[in-house]
Amino acid sequence: MSADTPSTLRRQWHLLQRIPRHNWIGTIDLQRALQREGIDVTLRTIQRDLNALSGSFPLESNNLNPQGWRWKKTAPSMDLPHMTSSQALTFLMVEEHLRQLTPASILDELKPYFDTARRVARAGAPRGSHWVDKVRVVPATQPLIPPTIDPECLRTVQEALLTNRRLEVVYDSRSKKERVDATIDPLGLVQRGPVIYLIAGREGAEQVRRFAMHRVSKAWVREEKVRKPAGFDLDSYLAKGGMGFGNGGKMKKLKIVLSRESGEHLYESRLSDDQVIRELPDGRLEVTATVADTPQLAWWVKAIA
Numbered sequence: 001m002s003a004d005t006p007s008t009l010r011r012q013w014h015l016l017q018r019i020p021r022h023n024w025i026g027t028i029d030l031q032r033a034l035q036r037e038g039i040d041v042t043l044r045t046i047q048r049d050l051n052a053l054s055g056s057f058p059l060e061s062n063n064l065n066p067q068g069w070r071w072k073k074t075a076p077s078m079d080l081p082h083m084t085s086s087q088a089l090t091f092l093m094v095e096e097h098l099r100q101l102t103p104a105s106i107l108d109e110l111k112p113y114f115d116t117a118r119r120v121a122r123a124g125a126p127r128g129s130h131w132v133d134k135v136r137v138v139p140a141t142q143p144l145i146p147p148t149i150d151p152e153c154l155r156t157v158q159e160a161l162l163t164n165r166r167l168e169v170v171y172d173s174r175s176k177k178e179r180v181d182a183t184i185d186p187l188g189l190v191q192r193g194p195v196i197y198l199i200a201g202r203e204g205a206e207q208v209r210r211f212a213m214h215r216v217s218k219a220w221v222r223e224e225k226v227r228k229p230a231g232f233d234l235d236s237y238l239a240k241g242g243m244g245f246g247n248g249g250k251m252k253k254l255k256i257v258l259s260r261e262s263g264e265h266l267y268e269s270r271l272s273d274d275q276v277i278r279e280l281p282d283g284r285l286e287v288t289a290t291v292a293d294t295p296q297l298a299w300w301v302k303a304i305a
Contacts, residue, residue, distance in 0.1 A: 027069075153217070168220040187199045253288065
């Protein structure tokens with residue numbers, strides 16, 4: 001056995017796992033998928049691997065340039081061994097609730113597991129076989145129908161985030177009432193209610209901005225690496241009210257008096273780590289907490305007070 005045989009086997013095993021059953025996948029996409037696993041390999045090596053693997057596995061090429069590969073329709077399923085009913089249910093819930101935020105390239109890689117999970121669930125395992133029919137996630141506010149997102153734009157944005165590369169976008173600005181071209185540095189995706197936002201820096205602007213994904217009409221990945229603002233951290237951005245549509249950073253000491261009925265839930269779902277609730281003689285609750293000063297906070301106070 002040659003010295004590089006273990007690494008070759010690992011590389012080829014990852015290749016087989018990422019070849020789809022119905023759609024074609026190109027060697028560049030396979031190279032990117034391997035790079036995400038820490039496997040650096042040339043396109044020529046991938047093509048040589050695929051040609052060799054097609055002699056032992058039911059793979060087929062579309063003979064285009066560049067070539068696309070997939071499993072033949074007659075190929076037997078390669079299932080994840082020993083998937084338990086609990087694991088199957090977890091995969092099904094991930095597919096249902098994280099579809100919009102999970103990169104399409106990763107969903108494609110997980111598709112065989114989702115298919116296996118459905119087969120396990122349909123098999124009628126006695127423990128939890130109908131769990132997916134009995135669990136739902138509902139919004140705490142008035143339900144709204146999510147706006148339509150261009151799937152190709154979403155895929156492009158996800159790819160840019162995965163590879164830390166800049167984006168060129170065409171964006172329908174609601175404030176300016178016009179379509180604008182922009183070069184941006186994608187920093188994260190955040191779902192707020194039914195709307196998904198791309199958090200990004202914009203060339204020539206100091207502040208990080210939110211771009212509603214459903215208003216991105218076109219997107220291209222650039223070759224340049226993302227220029228991340230100094231000190232930016234997505235969790236810190238969110239904690240300081242970045243998604244509250246305020247100034248994104250100003251904090252305030254909130255003191256509010258609520259009826260017991262309106263404020264009792266704050267004993268369990270706290271406004272902040274330093275929240276203090278004092279029960280007043282008349283039965284009302286005085287709540288103090290340090291929170292981000294945003295219009296969202298003002299709307300919440302107005303609704304609950």
